[in-house]
Every structure is written in structure tokens, then in C-alpha cells.
Amino acid sequence: MPDVIVIGSGGGGPVVAKELAARGLDVLVLEAGPRFADPATEWTHFEDDANNPVSGFLRSGPADRSRPPWLRDLPQHSYVWQVTGVGGTTLHYFGNSPRAVPGVFAGYDGADRSLYDTGHLFPFGYDELRPYYEWVEATLPVQTAPMGTKERVFLRGAAALGLPHQVSLDTTGPGHRAQQNAILQPGGTAGRTRDPALLRHPRARGCTMCGHCYQGCSLPAGAPRNLKARRSTDNSYVPMMLTADAWSPHGHAVTLVTGAVVTRILTDDAGTVARGVRFRTDDGDEQEVTADVVVLAAGAIESPRLWQLSDLPDPYDRVGRGLTDHHLDAVFGVFDEYTGETRGAGSNARVDLPGYGGIEQVGMPPALQAYSLGFSDSGIHGHGRAGGVVDTAGADGLGRLVGTDLLGALSDADRTLMALVITDDDVEDDNRVTAPGFLPADDHGPVARVTMRHRQRSARTRRNREHCTRTAVELMRAAGAKSVHRCDWPPLILHAHSTMRMGAREEDSILDPSGEARWVRRLFVADNSALSNSLGGPNPTLTTQALATRTAERIFAAYFGGDAWVGREDPVCSIDDRVTEAVIARGL
Ligand SMILES: Cc1cc2nc3c(=O)[nH]c(=O)nc-3n(C[C@H](O)[C@H](O)[C@H](O)COP(=O)(O)OP(=O)(O)OC[C@H]3O[C@@H](n4cnc5c(N)ncnc54)[C@H](O)[C@@H]3O)c2cc1C
Numbered sequence: 001m002p003d004v005i006v007i008g009s010g011g012g013g014p015v016v017a018k019e020l021a022a023r024g025l026d027v028l029v030l031e032a033g034p035r036f037a038d039p040a041t042e043w044t045h046f047e048d049d050a051n052n053p054v055s056g057f058l059r060s061g062p063a064d065r066s067r068p069p070w071l072r073d074l075p076q077h078s079y080v081w082q083v084t085g086v087g088g089t090t091l092h093y094f095g096n097s098p099r100a101v102p103g104v105f106a107g108y109d110g111a112d113r114s115l116y117d118t119g120h121l122f123p124f125g126y127d128e129l130r131p132y133y134e135w136v137e138a139t140l141p142v143q144t145a146p147m148g149t150k151e152r153v154f155l156r157g158a159a160a161l162g163l164p165h166q167v168s169l170d171t172t173g174p175g176h177r178a179q180q181n182a183i184l185q186p187g188g189t190a191g192r193t194r195d196p197a198l199l200r201h202p203r204a205r206g207c208t209m210c211g212h213c214y215q216g217c218s219l220p221a222g223a224p225r226n227l228k229a230r231r232s233t234d235n236s237y238v239p240m241m242l243t244a245d246a247w248s249p250h251g252h253a254v255t256l257v258t259g260a261v262v263t264r265i266l267t268d269d270a271g272t273v274a275r276g277v278r279f280r281t282d283d284g285d286e287q288e289v290t291a292d293v294v295v296l297a298a299g300a301i302e303s304p305r306l307w308q309l310s311d312l313p314d315p316y317d318r319v320g321r322g323l324t325d326h327h328l329d330a331v332f333g334v335f336d337e338y339t340g341e342t343r344g345a346g347s348n349a350r351v352d353l354p355g356y357g358g359i360e361q362v363g364m365p366p367a368l369q370a371y372s373l374g375f376s377d378s379g380i381h382g383h384g385r386a387g388g389v390v391d392t393a394g395a396d397g398l399g400r401l402v403g404t405d406l407l408g409a410l411s412d413a414d415r416t417l418m419a420l421v422i423t424d425d426d427v428e429d430d431n432r433v434t435a436p437g438f439l440p441a442d443d444h445g446p447v448a449r450v451t452m453r454h455r456q457r458s459a460r461t462r463r464n465r466e467h468c469t470r471t472a473v474e475l476m477r478a479a480g481a482k483s484v485h486r487c488d489w490p491p492l493i494l495h496a497h498s499t500m501r502m503g504a505r506e507e508d509s510i511l512d513p514s515g516e517a518r519w520v521r522r523l524f525v526a527d528n529s530a531l532s533n534s535l536g537g538p539n540p541t542l543t544t545q546a547l548a549t550r551t552a553e554r555i556f557a558a559y560f561g562g563d564a565w566v567g568r569e570d571p572v573c574s575i576d577d578r579v580t581e582a583v584i585a586r587g588l
Helices: 013-022 047-051 126-139 149-160 237-242 299-309 366-373 403-409 459-479 541-560 577-585
Strands: 004-007 027-030 175-178 255-257 260-267 274-281 286-290 293-296 329-334 349-353 357-362 416-423 432-434 449-451 483-486 523-525
Touching (some): 004 013, 004 274, 013 027, 013 237, 260 286, 274 293, 293 299, 299 432, 329 366, 329 459, 366 416, 416 459, 523 541
Parallel strands (some): 004 293, 293 523
Antiparallel strands (some): 274 286, 329 416, 329 483, 349 357, 357 416, 432 449
């Protein structure tokens, strides 16, 4: 019987597992998908091979790609971009690691405080989370992104708009800056050559600037797993959790079981104390395992689904409600000059617009650029939006680009620039996850239904999206784009949060301020669903990981009689020699 069971090994789960294993607890991690133990042979850089939602190796589904994917019942046009497998959706992520803006925390008294979703603040102040940010930033580690051509073009546009250069990690006003990224900076030959023979570790270290972040990070070739460039959890927290006995004086290595779908959270007879889980393996076997504490980290769609399918109590009908997704949009510029859009890490530069959201430069290979331009809620050339019409926000065009328009825009995929609009969106009750949905059940039970009322978002959310999109269009023009296009994306739910939110009041939150479920003790949530709100627009994973670290401390103190460690000890970095040696010795 383990001390703690963690459900899911994506962005949040491995953080709790690593922290508690380092303190000597016996932790079992159950992951629905596969572990890609040898990405050099299992992965390719081909975009369809990786990303096809039905058959790609980075999809939501079982390890066996000849079997169907796990479906969700989704709103029209939309797509939930999540990955099953060790690393979860961080297998895709760009590693952008900004902190949340202070305005989304309790106690914020800045002049702009009324601009935020003040009904759904974090139940503690920003300063409370700061040491946990610092701990995670040192562990991953988070580093300032290198600047290439696409970043120079993007930041040139931002500066021309009069947005100041932000130099602090804390976002206190509008500004532009290099991203803080969970990607190791290029070293040695990395970034200086495209010759694969010269890009092997240790001659090449860190990001090789290959331009294929979406397809999973397996470079530099020959590097031990914990020294791969991007710090998706399969390369950072997972190697640490599996070797905790080697680098921590009291550590105990985590047990990881893959292909293990948790189908029910088990409780005492009253249904108010978690005592374990039931899970199903790829071959159909069902098992039950008990533990002192259960941590739910299955992501913002599956965590509420699992709660609902386990018939756990929900007296205020809150579970699954309040889904936030940054109501994304994309703005696309075509340039006469070379931009290097397909080169380097996916996103290395950003603009923050506190109170509204932000804008990121996003670099993509050609097929993903075409996908982005064909994804619109406004139909072809803006003819076809059913309700809630948006305008061009000053762009030359709106909607899907098809045919010769698409060919023209992409005639040179390195003379384009994509800006992602990340809206500070509201927690709204009707945007939600429910189970069962209308689709037939999959192998593991009724599937989740995602409801996103994207054409009827709150007035503040719509205002924020239009403000950020208009600013992105102006930025493109200021950077020198010869034409600018607004996509008006339907929900592309790749930042999914808040469906099991932490809050101050039991009427509108599932989790108390320690991350423990209010209605089921010994059950904690440690993924994006625990976030109280959409963070003001910044990408979520760093905040989820900081919060998960804090939650691990709370678990250790409440149920294992231990002390807090953040602020009292120095964190061990995931590229520390002790981790590397254990990874090599164990063939991880
Ligand atoms: C293209 C793309 C780019 C992104 N870029 C960034 C970025 O730059 N910065 C950033 O902060 N965020 C980024 N994100 C978002 C980031 O990936 C997520 O914030 C993060 O992965 C969320 O972590 P999570 O733990 O909530 O969920 P996930 O990472 O999705 O992990 C959930 C895990 O639980 C497992 N699971 C689900 N159900 C069960 C079950 N019943 N039993 C057992 N296991 C289960 C899943 O298989 C999965 O491994 C990006 C996402 C995408 C798609």
C-alpha cells in the first residue's frame, strides 16, 4: 500500500510525486497513456505522424495507435488539444513559463484591480506563491529564451507600439520581453549548425533550434533523458521522481505504472474520505489500490470527469464548472523580409497586457501554419460566423484562408509571423465539463462533454480578446508586415483550467486553499483544473507546478507529520549531475 497515489503524469502530477518521493514517501503514479522511453526511435518530426488527433503518437488515446483515440463530446468546430502519456500535454508544450499576474490574487491593490475577474481570485496573495515559483524555476530550470530573427521582428513591433521592455519576472504593467522558458539555452554546437553529425550530445547542449517543439523534444541526440532541451515533465520532473532515492538523502523512487486508466476514486462508506482508486490496464484487467492520500492530476477535462463518474459529493454543483481557456485567437503577418518563422523554439517572445491578457510570438512548421490559418469561427473570408460577429480588428482579412489565398500567404513559410492572442477570460458557470456526454462510452466509461459557450462569452472576456487582438494587429504592422490576417479561432482548448478551482468560499470552489477537496478529505487536485482563474492570460503550467509544490507541502504536513521545505532548503535542479548519473545508470 503506497502512502500516496497520483493520478496522471502530465504537467502537475509528477511535481507532487517528485516532491513527496524526495521526502521519503512511497508514491505510486498511475498514467493512462504510454511512456515514450526512447523518443529518438519512437518519435519523428513529421507533423501528421505526431499530431494527428486520431492516429498521431501525441494524441489522447492508448499506446497502441491502431486502436481508436479516446473521444470527448466537443462544441462545434472546437478541439481539446491534450496528450496522454508520461509528460501529458507538456509533451506538446512550448515551455513558456511566465508567472501569473499579481492582479488575479487576493489582496491585490494595484490601480488596475477592477480590470480583473475579481469574483474568482486566488484565495491568497501573490507573495504567498512567489517562493514556490522560484523553487520550480530553479528545478526545471526556467531560463531566458535566446533571441533569433522571428523574436527580433516581433519585439521590434512591440517596441514601436511604445510598450516598455519588461525586465522583472513579476508583471506589473504592459510590456514586452523575451520569454522565460523551460528550455535549456543552446550550448556548444547547438544553434550554430544544422549538421546532425555535429548536433550530438555532449558537443551540442540544450536547444538545437530545430523548430519542432510540437512534435515532442528528444534533442540533442544522445543526451540523457534529463538533459533533453525542453523541460516537458518527461524530461524534468519524471526523471527526478524515478531517481529520488539517488539525489535526495531520504528519497524513495516513485513507482510508475503506465497504460493504467483510473476509472473510480474509492472512498469510505460515507463517501467523504478518499481511500484509493480503481484502475484498468491496457489488457482490460481491473485492480484496486488503497493509500493514505490520493492526488488527482488527470487534467482539466478528465479530473472533473473522474470525480463525476466516481459519484463523489458536489453539494453546490460546482465540479466541472468555470472552464477557462484564454479564448485564444491568432493574428498572422506576411513579410517581405526573412522572419525565420519555422526556426528555433516555438515561442521566445511575449507581450503582457495586464487586465486584458497578452500576445505571444509563435513559430511553427508549415503544416501547422496552414492548420492555424484554416481554423476559424468566421468561415471563409469572414462569411459564415453564426452569431456574435467579430470584426477584423484592423487586419486586412478575417476567417479561414483557403485555396490561392492560403498558398499565397504560405508561399514562403519563413516570411511569416504568427501572434497568439491569450485572453484573460472569466470563470463562467456555463463553460463546463460534464460526464456522461452524448457520445457512446469508451473502454473506461462515459466520455466527458465539454461545453464552451464561445460565442456568448462574458462582456469582459470579449473586450479583452478584442483589445489583445487589435494590439497584435498593430504590432504586426509596426513590425513591417505587408499584410495582416485575423483568424478568429473557435475554441482551441490547449490552455484548459479552473474546472476544479481553488477558492475562498465553499459555494464557488471545489478545493480549499490547501488544494484539498472540500467534500472528500485526503483527496487533493494538482493539475490545471485547480487554478482559481485564467491567471490574467499567462501560460498556466508554471503556476500549476508552483501550486502543486505548495500542495505537496500541505499533504506532507497534514497527513505525514512533516515540515515545509520551500524557502528553507535549496532545490535540486533536474539537470544536476546526481540525477544525470542515476538516469544513465538505470537506463531511463
Ligand atoms: C500545443 C501546446 C502548446 C502549449 N504550450 C504551453 C506553454 O508554452 N506554456 C504553458 O504553460 N503551457 C502550455 N501548454 C499547456 C500545457 O501543456 C498544460 O498547461 C499542461 O500540460 C497541463 O498539465 P495538467 O497536469 O493539467 O494536464 P496534462 O498535462 O494533460 O496531464 C494529465 C495527465 O493525466 C493523464 N490521465 C488522464 N486521465 C487519466 C486517468 N483516468 N487515469 C490515469 N491518468 C489519466 C493523461 O494521460 C495525462 O498524462 C501548451 C499546450 C499545447 C497543446
